[in-house]
Amino acid sequence: MIQRYLITLQLSPQENSLEYVKGLPGLKELEIDESYGLILISPKRSLYTIRASGDIDADRLISLQPKVKGVHGDPKITPI
Amino acid sequence: MAAKIPVLIQMRHTPELSAAMVAATLAPTTVESITVPGFSLDQSYTPVKVPDRQPREQIDHLEVGRLFTFDPRPEVSTYLIRGEVEDEDALERLADTVAADPNCVGVFSDPRISAIAVCPANPVGSDEDVETRLQTASLRGRGMDGSNVLVAIVDTGVNLQHLSDRGKNPGFDAAKSWTPVSGLVPGNMPVDHGTMCAFDACIAAPNCTLLDYALLMSQTPGGSAMDGFLSDAVKGYNKLLSLLIDGPEPAPPLVVNNSWGMFHPSWDFEPGHPGNYSDNPDHPFNIIVESLEDAGADILFASGNCGPTCPDGRCQGVTHRPIYGANSHPGVLCVGAVTVDKVLLGYSSQGPGRLERDKPDLCAYSHFEGSGVYAADGGTSAACPVAAGVVAAIRSVYPPSAITPAQLRNTLRRGCEDLGQVGFDYGHGFGVIDVPGTLSILDGGRVRELKLEEVAAETLEENGDTVMFRLNIGDALNLELDGPQGVDFDIYVRKGEQPTTTEYDHRGYTSSADEKIRIQPVEPGEYFIMVRSYRGAGDFSLKAFLG
Numbered sequence: 001m002i003q004r005y006l007i008t009l010q011l012s013p014q015e016n017s018l019e020y021v022k023g024l025p026g027l028k029e030l031e032i033d034e035s036y037g038l039i040l041i042s043p044k045r046s047l048y049t050i051r052a053s054g055d056i057d058a059d060r061l062i063s064l065q066p067k068v069k070g071v072h073g074d075p076k077i078t079p080i
Numbered sequence: 081m082a083a084k085i086p087v088l089i090q091m092r093h094t095p096e097l098s099a100a101m102v103a104a105t106l107a108p109t110t111v112e113s114i115t116v117p118g119f120s121l122d123q124s125y126t127p128v129k130v131p132d133r134q135p136r137e138q139i140d141h142l143e144v145g146r147l148f149t150f151d152p153r154p155e156v157s158t159y160l161i162r163g164e165v166e167d168e169d170a171l172e173r174l175a176d177t178v179a180a181d182p183n184c185v186g187v188f189s190d191p192r193i194s195a196i197a198v199c200p201a202n203p204v205g206s207d208e209d210v211e212t213r214l215q216t217a218s219l220r221g222r223g224m225d226g227s228n229v230l231v232a233i234v235d236t237g238v239n240l241q242h243l244s245d246r247g248k249n250p251g252f253d254a255a256k257s258w259t260p261v262s263g264l265v266p267g268n269m270p271v272d273h274g275t276m277c278a279f280d281a282c283i284a285a286p287n288c289t290l291l292d293y294a295l296l297m298s299q300t301p302g303g304s305a306m307d308g309f310l311s312d313a314v315k316g317y318n319k320l321l322s323l324l325i326d327g328p329e330p331a332p333p334l335v336v337n338n339s340w341g342m343f344h345p346s347w348d349f350e351p352g353h354p355g356n357y358s359d360n361p362d363h364p365f366n367i368i369v370e371s372l373e374d375a376g377a378d379i380l381f382a383s384g385n386c387g388p389t390c391p392d393g394r395c396q397g398v399t400h401r402p403i404y405g406a407n408s409h410p411g412v413l414c415v416g417a418v419t420v421d422k423v424l425l426g427y428s429s430q431g432p433g434r435l436e437r438d439k440p441d442l443c444a445y446s447h448f449e450g451s452g453v454y455a456a457d458g459g460t461s462a463a464c465p466v467a468a469g470v471v472a473a474i475r476s477v478y479p480p481s482a483i484t485p486a487q488l489r490n491t492l493r494r495g496c497e498d499l500g501q502v503g504f505d506y507g508h509g510f511g512v513i514d515v516p517g518t519l520s521i522l523d524g525g526r527v528r529e530l531k532l533e534e535v536a537a538e539t540l541e542e543n544g545d546t547v548m549f550r551l552n553i554g555d556a557l558n559l560e561l562d563g564p565q566g567v568d569f570d571i572y573v574r575k576g577e578q579p580t581t582t583e584y585d586h587r588g589y590t591s592s593a594d595e596k597i598r599i600q601p602v603e604p605g606e607y608f609i610m611v612r613s614y615r616g617a618g619d620f621s622l623k624a625f626l627g
Binding site: 004005006008036037039040041042043044045047049051058069070071072073074075076077078079080 | 235236273274295296307308309310311312313314315317318321325339340341342343347348349353354355356357360362363364365367368370371374382384385392394459460461464565
């Protein structure tokens with residue numbers, strides 16, 4: 001199964017577009033899910049997330065791209 | 081022959097009793113004043129010290145827990161010893177002897193106990209029983225029926241026609257609803273889990289306005305018909321967040337019901353892995369939960385169905401710390417399940433939680449015949465919307481501008497009817513949600529300021545009605561702590577000496593890093609203030625002022 005990730009980014013108001021994110025070094029090599037988009041998760045901390053898939057070296061990505069604040073899993077959820 | 085009656089006797093301190101705590105057995109001479117025909121002392125049960133308990137002063141009306149101070153010094157403690165009496169006559173003689181003995185406090189029963197949790201095959205009671213237990217009539221009598229409150233059912237979708245057929249006719253806002261894929265019609269989804277949740281929310285909040293968030297119909301590749309991925313939940317929560325921060329002021333009260341979660345740790349990265357969700361407050365979904373709560377939403381999560389007595393098969397036998405991720409977030413109300421007879425349901429997941437240990441927060445009723453979607457509205461899935469309905473009903477009168485979500489969670493916890501162990505326990509949380517208890521605390525919060533020489537006019541409307549006034553007769557010392565989100569810092573204050581976690585005059589109790597303490601009237605002198613991290617790390621600011 002393809003591994004899918006949620007990547008957290010900290011972006012200024014001028015940067016908060018998917019087009020901008022897709023062009024960032026380290027991110028432009030990834031398979032970003034464009035239909036998912038760029039999702040605001042914390043207005044106060046200017047944090048956003050995108051969904052991407054493939055083989056992602058999280059440590060390398062974070063060291064390469066300072067706007068990336070985390071690379072997290074996208075686990076399955078189900079009704080309780 | 082009748083069975084003997086086990087008893088506990090509580091005695092005041094004597095040096096001999098204190099010394100006997102560490103002895104191999106309890107010599108009868110230690111408690112020789114209790115010589116009663118028909119009573120036999122259990123010499124194998126050495127005395128157990130009970131610390132002295134005194135009510136704490138300076139308790140804010142929205143504080144939770146820690147309402148007493150406990151003094152463990154031997155000389156102020158009492159001690160329990162154990163024995164048996166042959167019959168009721170012997171029990172009466174023992175009670176008379178104990179009452180006359182200044183060294184004794186009382187005689188108490190020592191009932192047989194066992195882990196109480198049930199796994200019923202059939203429904204226990206009905207939604208009408210739930211209404212009775214919740215005393216929904218008292219809610220409605222005060223205008224608490226969910227009016228003007230949005231209730232988002234984040235689930236498999238809602239079928240309004242089914243709700244109507246079952247006598248529930250809440251409002252519905254399609255424009256504020258959300259589906260993860262196009263082609264789905266909010267409010268007209270297949271009758272399933274989400275419709276059950278909507279029905280159960282309407283028990284206490286029949287006039288709420290439902291929002292259909294059909295998250296678990298995501299159809300994201302890799303899933304199956306009735307599940308989704310956390311990335312879908314992030315997207316749905318982003319829509320909810322925009323309702324609060326992008327809409328006109330004031331934002332409407334919003335209650336978010338989440339009867340979903342992860343069932344097994346294998347669905348996630350391991351704890352400690354930076355990509356982990358279950359134990360990681362920095363996962364994007366846990367961050368957006370924090371943001372939504374901060375924006376004013378009341379968020380409720382089911383604790384899960386991985387309780388040790390009869391776990392759901394999807395738990396694959398893992399019942400240790402199964403309250404994963406956002407279900408145990410400090411900014412949500414985590415709901416376990418009891419029957420309408422107030423007995424813990426064996427499948428209800430038990431704490432400690434992964435993100436915050438003291439979970440579940442409370443229990444609500446489940447496993448009753450209600451929506452007709454299933455034979456029973458069961459699982460913590462049903463308990464969660466029952467509690468969400470109570471929250472929505474209260475929000476009709478107390479919007480977030482009057483009581484923040486954190487304050488309301490504390491009020492609900494404090495208002496619980498205690499079940500299980502005294503106080504909080506990992507099965508029941510603080511107990512079962514209790515409407516009269518909660519309303520009583522909320523009423524206590526309605527205190528009117530009275531200024532000197534002001535003539536105040538108020539009305540008492542019925543027997544037992546009260547109006548509370550507060551008269552400010554001196555300067556107050558105010559302390560305000562402002563810390564980062566996602567952590568829990570506490571303040572301890574002591575006059576004349578440095579406070580510790582057990583020795584202090586005043587303390588702030590919120591589950592966040594923001595604390596306010598008001599000491600009034602303040603006495604002149606030197607005050608020491610300790611700021612302590614209960615959970616997490618980060619910068620903070622502290623401000624002190626008089627007024």
